[in-house]
Amino acid sequence: MKKISPCVACPMSNVGFCGAVFGSTGSVGTTETSDWQKHTLIPEGKEVFAANEASPDIYILCAGWGFRFLQTSDGRRQILDFLLPGDLLTGTLFRERPHFSVRALTAIQVSTMKRLEVHARVAQDLKILWAAAENCAAETQALENMIAVLGRFSAEQRIAYLLLHLTKRFASRNVIRDGRYALPLRQQHIADAVGLTPVHVSRVLGVFRERGIADLSNGVLEVLDMSELRRLGTLK
Amino acid sequence: MKKISPCVACPMSNVGFCGAVFGSTGSVGTTETSDWQKHTLIPEGKEVFAANEASPDIYILCAGWGFRFLQTSDGRRQILDFLLPGDLLTGTLFRERPHFSVRALTAIQVSTMKRLEVHARVAQDLKILWAAAENCAAETQALENMIAVLGRFSAEQRIAYLLLHLTKRFASRNVIRDGRYALPLRQQHIADAVGLTPVHVSRVLGVFRERGIADLSNGVLEVLDMSELRRLGTLK
DNA sequence: CGGCAGTTTGATGTTACTCAATTTAAGTGG
DNA sequence: CCACTTAAATTGAGTAACATCAAACTGCCG
Numbered sequence: 001m002k003k004i005s006p007c008v009a010c011p012m013s014n015v016g017f018c019g020a021v022f023g024s025t026g027s028v029g030t031t032e033t034s035d036w037q038k039h040t041l042i043p044e045g046k047e048v049f050a051a052n053e054a055s056p057d058i059y060i061l062c063a064g065w066g067f068r069f070l071q072t073s074d075g076r077r078q079i080l081d082f083l084l085p086g087d088l089l090t091g092t093l094f095r096e097r098p099h100f101s102v103r104a105l106t107a108i109q110v111s112t113m114k115r116l117e118v119h120a121r122v123a124q125d126l127k128i129l130w131a132a133a134e135n136c137a138a139e140t141q142a143l144e145n146m147i148a149v150l151g152r153f154s155a156e157q158r159i160a161y162l163l164l165h166l167t168k169r170f171a172s173r174n175v176i177r178d179g180r181y182a183l184p185l186r187q188q189h190i191a192d193a194v195g196l197t198p199v200h201v202s203r204v205l206g207v208f209r210e211r212g213i214a215d216l217s218n219g220v221l222e223v224l225d226m227s228e229l230r231r232l233g234t235l236k
Numbered sequence: 237m238k239k240i241s242p243c244v245a246c247p248m249s250n251v252g253f254c255g256a257v258f259g260s261t262g263s264v265g266t267t268e269t270s271d272w273q274k275h276t277l278i279p280e281g282k283e284v285f286a287a288n289e290a291s292p293d294i295y296i297l298c299a300g301w302g303f304r305f306l307q308t309s310d311g312r313r314q315i316l317d318f319l320l321p322g323d324l325l326t327g328t329l330f331r332e333r334p335h336f337s338v339r340a341l342t343a344i345q346v347s348t349m350k351r352l353e354v355h356a357r358v359a360q361d362l363k364i365l366w367a368a369a370e371n372c373a374a375e376t377q378a379l380e381n382m383i384a385v386l387g388r389f390s391a392e393q394r395i396a397y398l399l400l401h402l403t404k405r406f407a408s409r410n411v412i413r414d415g416r417y418a419l420p421l422r423q424q425h426i427a428d429a430v431g432l433t434p435v436h437v438s439r440v441l442g443v444f445r446e447r448g449i450a451d452l453s454n455g456v457l458e459v460l461d462m463s464e465l466r467r468l469g470t471l472k
Numbered sequence: 473c474g475g476c477a478g479t480t481t482g483a484t485g486t487t488a489c490t491c492a493a494t495t496t497a498a499g500t501g502g
Numbered sequence: 503c504c505a506c507t508t509a510a511a512t513t514g515a516g517t518a519a520c521a522t523c524a525a526a527c528t529g530c531c532g
Contacts, residue, residue, distance in 0.1 A: 051472075070384040073472055078384035094373035100380060126362055133369040137330035140372060143379045144336060148306040148314035150386035151431030155488065187511070195387030200488055202511055217511095218497085236287075236309055236335075391520070422478070433521060438479060453479095454529090 036114040041107065048102040048110065055096070057112035059089040064108030065184050068100045069192065079193040081142065082185075084169055090136045093118065106184050145235055150195050158194035159204050160233030163214060163221060179223040183216065272350040277343065284338040284346065291332070293348035295325040300344030301420050304336045305428065315429040317378065318421075320405055326372045329354070342420045381471055386431050394430035395440050396469030399450060399457060415459040419452065 039062065042048055048066065049055055066083035068091075080100060083089070091098035093115070122129045142165075149161050167181055187205070191198040208214045213229055215222045223229060275298065278284055284302065285291055302319035304327075316336060319325070327334035332351070358365045378401075385397050403417055423441070427434040444450045449465055451458045459465060 070380065071472065072384060072388050073470065076388050078387040080380050080383055090373065090376070094370055095377075099377055123362060126359060126365065129362065129365050129369060133365060133372060134330055136369060136372045136376060137326065140326070140376050140379065141331075141335055143376065143383060144306065144316050146383055147316055147379060147386060148308060150383060151314040151428075152308050152312050186509090192387075197489060198511085199490080199513090203488090203513085206512075234309065236307065424478085434479085435481090435522080436520060438481085439520095442480075 036117040038112050040110050040112060042104045042110060044104055044107045046104050048104060048108075049098070051099050051101045052097050055092065055098075056115055058092040058115050058118055059102070060111045060113075061085055061087045061089075062109040062111050065105035066102055066108050067105055067189065067193075068102050070100055077192050078195070079189060081146075082166065082193070084173060086173065088132075088135060090132070090139055093132055094136075105189070148235055155194075155196055155200055155204050156207065157232050158196065159190060159201065159208070160213075160229050161235065162190060162194055162233075163216070163223070164229060164233040167221070167223065179226070181221045181223075182219060183221045184219055272353040274348050276346050276348060278340045278346060280340055280343045282340050284340060284344075285334070287335050287337045288333050291328065291334075292351055294328040294351050294354055295338070296347045296349075297321055297323045297325075298345040298347050301341035302338055302344050303341055303425065303429075304338050306336055313428050314431070315425060317382075318402065318429070320409060322409065324368070324371055326368070326375055329368060330372075341425070384471055391430075391432055391436055391440050392443065393468050394432065395426065395437065395444070396449075396465050397471065398426060398430055398469075399452070399459070400465060400469045403457070403459065415462070417457045417459075418455060419457045420455055 048059070051071065061083045063085050068080040068083065068089070069077045070080065071077050082105070083102070089098070089102065091100060096115070122132070149158055153161060166183065167176075170176070170181055170183075187198045187201045190196075191201045194201075196204075205214075205216055208216075211225075211228075213223075213225045213232070215224060284295070287307065297319045299321050304316040304319065304325070305313045306316065307313050318341070319338070325334070325338065327336060329351070358368070385394055389397060402419065403412075406412070406417055406419075423434045423437045426432075427437045430437075432440075441450075441452055444452075447461075447464075449459075449461045449468070451460060
């Protein structure tokens with residue numbers, strides 16, 4: 001298990017909601033805690049919370065990668081999306097028992113806040129709620145695109161879409177050098193995200209490598225032919 | 237094209253948002269209009285609005301059935317969900333250019349309101365915004381379930397899920413007699429909703445008929461074996 | 473009666489899954 | 503540093519699910 005640095009670089013300003021709750025003072029992003037706000041370290045692979053479990057807290061991811069997922073009755077899972085630093089778990093804000101589970105992909109740091117306290121602040125400032133609602137609407141749009149991808153795209157297209165989508169989100173937060181991105185995903189995660197088997201994901205990634213489109217190995221994605229990747233993975 | 241009655245029965249009270257905007261006075265659901273609020277009749281099959289078109293209005297469905305969908309670049313479409321009376325098009329509330337299109341499945345009646353006017357009211361009453369946000373969160377949950385269905389379910393399971401989901405939503409608004417529901421869907425719509433071809437939908441519905449699970453013909457769904465339908469179509 | 477949209481059916485093709493074996497990479501303990 | 507272990511990725515062969523293409527059938531409307 002790798003260690004991660006304390007939340008000094010906690011990039012909360014990424015999400016409008018956080019700035020709105022905390023104001024834009026320097027107090028954001030430090031490791032200081034209070035009775036209603038905490039920073040927690042969670043090791044790689046651990047479940048942050050399980051679906052339908054009541055939690056008095058809302059969650060924001062500060063550092064590392066995570067993912068949200070649903071379990072089907074036969075034990076398979078569907079990853080809904082990947083969580084990057086700055087992401088608010090909207091589901092935890094509006095529901096006491098979110099219907100999804102969350103797991104840490106890398107070691108992560110989460111900021112939790114008492115829902116009651118947040119709701120109280122929300123009641124005093126409309127801007128906060130507005131930001132949360134817009135955040136929810138943006139999420140909705142991404143989910144709807146995913147529905148179209150799963151409903152209508154072939155395996156190659158789905159994986160291309162995922163890679164594109166991840167690099168886009170990633171690029172807005174990090175510096176990328178010559179088309180290389182660090183992606184801490186196993187092929188199993190890709191499979192669970194785009195509705196395929198890990199075996200088939202391996203084959204498709206092999207094809208991408210052969211054709212000089214993209215190379216994902218050892219946790220590093222190298223985009224070799226962006227225009228081709230776009231041609232494959234663009235929805236509209 | 238069938239005629240539909242005026243919006244006397246406009247069941248807006250179904251959605252918390254509407255009641256909040258209009259108050260709970262008797263003025264809701266009448267056909268009277270103002271400069272910022274209108275009721276419009278739209279014939280069967282017509283597009284209510286197209287993706288990425290700017291619209292100054294927000295939409296609420298008052299009567300009839302509609303559906304939201306996305307188009308892929310190769311012309312196929314993915315239906316995101318079906319719209320029933322009382323449904324607010326959340327996307328039109330938060331975005332000037334929704335990324336989805338909407339089409340009337342039957343002749344429908346929609347209520348449109350100027351977004352600016354609604355936003356002004358929202359700014360004065362937190363409860364409205366809260367209702368809208370909760371509405372959005374509930375929608376999100378349904379979309380996330382759909383992602384798991386498309387990613388992990390077989391054709392039979394998908395169709396069973398859709399039928400179950402529709403009957404549940406339908407049942408909360410209408411009286412059902414002995415498991416018979418009027419569904420104005422063509423098999424093409426089912427196919428576009430669950431990511432299959434119409435041909436395959438026909439086969440699966442045939443199997444359901446044979447096995448005495450459900451019979452969908454001539455726009456009427458008859459659920460013959462609810463427990464079996466549930467066994468097939470339940471996510472968790 | 474003819475025409476049309478929707479559905480059903482059959483035959484065949486393709487995509488992705490399943491099962492199983494092999495390879496690779498990364499630890500771990502001696 | 504090297505055997506041993508283990509998780510992940512790759513590869514091959516066979517199969518199941520769904521798509522595609524095309525033809526026939528149904529009900530409805532003019």
